[in-house]
Structure formats: C-alpha cells, structure tokens
Amino acid sequence: MPRIVDPERRRAELAEAVWTVIRRDGLQRASVRNVAREAGLSMGSLRHYFATQAELLCFAMQLVGERARARVRAIEPADDPRETAERLLQELVPLDEERRAEAEVWLAFTGHALVDPDQRAIHQRIHDELNGACATAVALLADAGLVPGNLDVALEAARLHAILDGLAVHAVMRPERVPPSRITAVIAHHLDTLQASPTSG
Amino acid sequence: MPRIVDPERRRAELAEAVWTVIRRDGLQRASVRNVAREAGLSMGSLRHYFATQAELLCFAMQLVGERARARVRAIEPADDPRETAERLLQELVPLDEERRAEAEVWLAFTGHALVDPDQRAIHQRIHDELNGACATAVALLADAGLVPGNLDVALEAARLHAILDGLAVHAVMRPERVPPSRITAVIAHHLDTLQASPTSG
DNA sequence: CACATAGTAGCACAACTGTGCTATAAAAGC
C-alpha cells in the first residue's frame, strides 16, 4: 500500500533512520536490514529508494551537511559583527540535541571516509565549506576593524576551524567535561583573544 | 613450530597488523580473518594471543596511546620553556608517517568508541591524558612568566586541546590543505598569541 | 475499464563473520 509522500522527504526519513542506527549501534551496524527495520520498512522497500547501501550511506552523510548549511543560511546578522560571527560558529558545534546528533553521525562517517573514496569526497567538500565559514567569521571581525589589520585570515580560519572540530569531537566523546557551556566559553574566549591580538606575523 | 619471541612483542605485532588493515580497508574490515592474514598467521594462531576480537581491537587502540606516551616521555626539556612546550605539542599531531598512522587509527576508533563501552573507556582515558599534556604546555609558559598571570589554565588547555585534535583530523582528512608545515604554523602562532595575550578573563 | 507505474514485501544465494573446538609440532622444565 503505497504511501503518497514526496520521495525526497521519504529518502530523508530513511537517512534519519541511518542516523538513529549509527548513534545507537555504530556505523558498522548500519546494514540495509537494520536501517530498514529501524524505519519500519522491508529491505526490498528500502532498496526502492536507494539502489545500494553505499548510496544510502552517502545520502545520510550529505544530509549532515545540508542540515548545518540550512541553519547557517537562516542566521540573521546582528548589529554587532562579533555577535554575528559568534552565532555563525555556534551553529557548527553540538550545542543541542540536533547538532549533537549531527556531530555524532559526522564523527562516525569521518572514521570511515578515510578508506571510502565516495565518502571521502563528500567529507572534503563539507570540510571546505566549514573552513569557508570560519574564514567568513574571521573576515567579519576584520572588516569591522575589530581585529589587527595584518592578521592572516587563512591561518586564523585554519586555527578556528581546528577549534570547532576539536570541540565537536570532545563534546561528543566527553560530554561531562565538555558541556555546551564549555563550548561557548571556548569560542567566546577565542574571539576575545582574536580581537585583542597584537601584530604577530 | 613455535617462534621463541616475547609474547608482548608478538601482541604488538598483531596490533600493528590491525593498524595496517584499518588504514588500508577501514575498521569495518578489521576482522579476525583479515588481521590474521595481514600478519601472516592463521585465525587459530591469532586467537592464541587474543581470545576475542574485542580484546584485539582494544589492545590495538591502547597501543596508539602507548606510542604517543613514549614519545612524550622521551622529550628532553629545552632551555626555553616555549621551545619545550612546542616540542611537547608537536609529538601529538601527525607530522610524520608514524604520527600520521596513529592519527588515522585513532580517528577510526574514535568513530566506533561512541557505541562501544570498552573502547569508549580507553578513549576517555587517553583523551584526559592529552588534555593533561595541553595543560602542561600552558603551565610551562605560565610558570615562566611568558603569559599573563590571570590566564585560565583549564580554559586554555581546552582550547589548545581542541586545536590539536582538530588539526589532527584535518591533516588526516585533507593532507594537501593541512600539511605538516601548516600544523606547526598553527601551533606556533597559537603559542605566540598566548604569550602576547592581554588580560581577558 | 485497461494499463502502466510506484511502492512494498519477501526469498535466495553466495560471501563473510566470530568463536568453539580439536589436532599437532616445537620448545621448556625436570
């Protein structure tokens, strides 16, 4: 009995079932059978939407990027560039359950993307987008003159990006030691030091 | 025909076979069979050293920590505390093939440690050691008066730790964009800003 | 109504997995 639903919406539902399985049992257990069961579907049904497991997993992986991208796009700039930059960065770290889910799934895929060319390509594209967002945040401060003029934007973007991804991993792996308040504190402190930094290079 | 070798050395060899398989084919493919084949051993033989697959993988995981720990212990303090701190931090990022191998394996395990209690425990212990090393590096500068006195050591350690782990992930996933020179540059720059940072707490 | 299509289900098969079990050869201990 076909359910009349937008096929893309259905694919997203399946991808979310992948997320659920990954978060509960790990990427290793994200088999076609387990995902289908999680989604309340048969194997054959699932394969009507995704011809192969690789396709399913890649889609689930890309969904992480799309969700974050949508959040970033929805940001409304504040009067203060510093405030805008902070909001932007906070969308990219696991501060609530939604972002936490993304971070966990992303981390699981990252470990595997090392040896899977398709997943690696997706990973690199999103990595570059993330780096671009960091560069944007730095540029926001720079353009507002809140930061020394001789500052190396690319280098600062690399440092900021490392902080974001490092914080995400730490928040996921050690939630008691790195709670959301700690994440925001580190980011805020880092922006403080950026604004206060003297000439250095 | 038993080979007369130190059993612990043999276990380390098997663990390195695990590393090789993980780096080439991924953690998912680190089956007892594949690891045994990689080590040139039979399944039964391998299981003489590791009763279960879980034991094998946990040992391989802990070996990452031991290798890094040994390198850190072997550091000879320089005259300049800043130099010492920099050397310490550089032992914990993938600057050469050895550290790169550790980083890749560690990343693969990290993704899975989320859902495996035993692996998670190992991960958290090493995470805390790493954080301690970062705190040590910050304290080195602080004790030498190279850094403002009111600096929050724990917060700075968290930030530095995030940078190290973030850089490691980036170096592994995007080696062209984050080569060793970039890693050292970011670390050096970060220490520069630490030393130059004004009061901000 | 007839017919094509999209959605769902299930089977079959070959491949791979972890582990329990037994067997055998070499070394160590005495």
Added chain:
DNA sequence: GCTTTTATAGCACAGTTGTGCTACTATGTG
C-alpha cells in the same frame, strides 16, 4: 627421556550481510 606448556593450524557452525530477483498492491493515466 618424559611431560607440560606454548605456538600454530584448521574445521565447523550459526549468524549476518549486500544484492539480484520475483510478486503483489495500490495509485495514477488513458
């Protein structure tokens, strides 16, 4: 020299996996 231990090998079995394939059902189209 005899025995115990260590190291190696291999088989068997039940379970899981990805995917090719067929079949059924409801919806849409003419």
